[in-house]
Amino acid sequence: MPGPESIDWDYVVVGSGAGGGTLAARLAEAGMRVFLLEAGGDPRANAARLPDDYDVPAFHAFACENAAMSWNFRVRHYEDEDQQARDWKHEVGQGVLYPRAAALGGCTSHNAMIFMLPHASDWNYIARLTGDLSWRATNMRRYALRVEDCRHRPLWRALRHIGLDPTGHGWHGWLKTEKSIPLTVLGDDGLVRVLRDTARTFTSSLPTPLLSTLRWVRRGLGDPNAWHMRSGSFEGICYTPLATSDRRRIGVRERLLDVAERHPTRLHIEQEALATRVLFDADGGANGVEYLKGARLYRAHAQPSDVPGEPRQVRARREVILCGGAFNTPQLLMLSGIGPAAELIPHGIPVRVDLPGVGRNLQDRYEVAVTHRMREPWEVLQGARFDRDDTLWRHWQEGKAGMYASNGAALGVVQKSSAATRGKAEPDLFCMALLARFEGYFSGFSKWIRDHPDRLTWAVLKAHTQNRAGTVRLKSADPLDMPLVDFHYFEEGSDSSGEDLQAVIEAIRFVRRMTAPLIKSGWIVEELAPGPAAQSDEALADYVRSTAWGHHASCSCPIGNASEGGVLDSTFTVHGVKRLRVVDASVFPRIPGFFVAAPIYMIAEKAAEVVLQHAYRTPLSAN
Structure with missing residues (x-):
């Protein structure tokens, strides 16, 4: 045959x-x-x-x-x-x-x-660059509809049959999407305080808190993929939609x-x-x-x-x-x-x-961690060994919602850096609260998640980076060899104004403002990284240069x-x-x-x- x-x-x-x-x-x-x-x-x-x-x-x-x-x-x-060598994740001779x-x-x-749609400007830029109008955001949206089968907006999913659907979601695609945090985990007092205090601090910092809250409600109560032609890109507190079906990948x-x-x-x-x-x-x-x-x-x-x-x-x-x-x-x-x-x-x-x-032109987002030790371990992670047959696994296997049905992200906050605001650009900062210790990739990084059930990490992500100087080069003509990859971060790159670095520093300060009430109340015992000694822009810049990573090459x-x-x-x-x-x-x-x-x-x-x-x-x- x-x-x-x-x-x-x-x-x-x-x-x-x-x-x-x-x-x-x-x-x-x-x-x-x-x-x-x-x-x-x-x-x-x-x-x-x-x-x-x-x-x-x-x-x-x-x-x-x-x-x-x-x-x-x-x-x-x-x-x-x-x-x-200043990056502790770097292994000598390897990278x-x-x-x-x-x-x-x-x-x-x-x-x-995580299933989050890109910004309209991402597509419109390609349309302008090439002169190909099929790349316009208004046209590209239909491809998202072919992909998504939204399961996290049940009311609008039901009402779409009678022609009511202001969300812009896809309902018939091949990829199911669900919410990242099941409501059943809200019995954790510490988690509730993180969500409540973050929301309160963020909202009070806005120029018009009431109008902003009403806009947030209209945009789908934190649904970052809800599409409203006249409302612009999503900003504010959001959940992270996941590509899961009945809480499975x-x-x-x-x-x-x-x-x-x-x-x-x-x-x-x-x-x-x-x-x-x-x-x-x-x-x-x-x-x-x-x-x-x-x-x-x-x-x-x-x-x-x-x-x-x-x-x-x-x-x-x-x-x-x-x-x-x-x-x-x-x-x-x-x-x-x-x-x-x-x-x-x-x-x-x-x-x-x-x-x-x-x-050439290799790019990535910059990410850094702001890590805290909580007063006590997360209640929703009690008994978690991240292995088959522990209590949380059995609940997940039985179809009960719990933290194993989540990727660990409690909530996200989308906002603009100063440079993005001045340039009237899209939001470029995403800060995500993780019920885990996660500070980048190194051999054995997953064990930190299992071994530290009392950590809260705010992962700070800088999008729309200015640096385009990364390279992928051949190590040899042997197809079994990995190529040589160098991202040329920050000053080595093409961001001559330093906007990327400054934006990440701003995001760290923003996270600190959101966590201040939890520190004051004693729910957060200490900030582990960058740590209380890093207060000046210079100290935070050094922390960012030395620890930043990415994973969206x-x-x-x-x-x-x-x-x-x-x-x-x-x-x-x-x-x-x-x-x-x-x-x-x-x-x-x-x-x-x-x-x-x-x-x-x-x-x-x-x-x-x-x-x-x-x-x-x-x-x-x-x-």
Whole structure:
């Protein structure tokens, strides 16, 4: 019986994450034959702590460190060795841990499941940059509707049948979304005080508290995705919608398995298959992918194999679409001879297309922690070992709402920094209260969540960062090697005005104002980080430079003019290469919104539409 490689596939898609999985499923539903390559396996396979690490929302940090599906990239934040060494998370000779997932569903298999839509300006910027009006925010909204099946606005879900729906949510998509904190956890007096005092302090700081509260009610009682054309972007206190179904993780994995079951001849998922090179035909167009078949081949894997993979090839009649993410997509392009000639030649890689923008423009959000020790452990975490068969797990397994049904985020606050306010820009600060100790990524970071049930961490996130100086470069021509990643934080980057750093400092001071009543009442015993000694702007700046991290890498193969560093046109096509597209986090010219999963889902739905329109008007003989 012939293998799947011998079948005439319309599309070969590399990567099954938020971009590739969403795209492949939609193409197969439309009647196309799709061969999907995934370097990892099924995240719910029989391995230590699985499937619980995948299924249980509260276990997402443990999923990040689960050796069955972990790719542990090591990155640099600074080229300067002295500055890099000041980050306690840095491991000498390795760098800072940057968790990625090698699994069906990509990083949607271990992420915190937050589903927040980007800002209108993110899409309108691409429309202005390219002149392609289909990127306008008013048009892009419809792709969000194709994705979302909103379950956290039950009243409007019921009323939509009679034509009443002012929310702008999607109700028929493939991704269910729910609230992050079940109401049953509000019996914790400490948690109630955090929510109440934060809301009171935040509201009293507003110029018009009453009007602002009424606006907040109209915007959906903290629903950050409620859409009101005349109200602008959401600001204020919000909850974080999660991609869960009946309090269990749901994502691209479930979408792919559903489509593959319904259309087994159209969608083939080749797991444990590491793409190593794009293949080309005589006229220079992409027509396939070379890959290695085998488990744990890539050296980013938590437990890399020393068994060589089996070389294989798969061909595409129509197109090859790369969806490996901000690190692996530029690496694969460069290994295939597409990228900066000065980067390829030293590694002995023949230059097919000299495209300087590949691996440049790498961006991320800055995040820092403001961590506190509470007077007593959280009542809602009593008995939590973050393992199968503890009390909270049994409640979760029985369908009872509790903290294991949450990702740990109690609430979020969206606001503008001074620079964003002056520039009339979108909100750029997201401060999220976590019932855990979380201060970034390092080996064993998940144990802090289990071992410190009396911590409150405010995670401060700076969005719409000005720094665009990060790079992804080849370490070697060996496709098993990880690339060299350097984000060039703060002064090393392109933010000459220092707006990013100042905004993070402002956010830390804002969090301190919100927590002041809890400190005064004794519910917070002490601030552990940055700590009471860090009061001046200079001391806080030093704390931020030395501890900031990120986990939304993007923009390393951006849409834009090739002469200005762009890699793709507005249809996701690689400049200078026929039949080759990119659809993942790397395509954005500027990092969008606060959380990257939702915008990737949206561009994948848009890409599917673009690809299908091209296919319908282009016979295979002319392709």
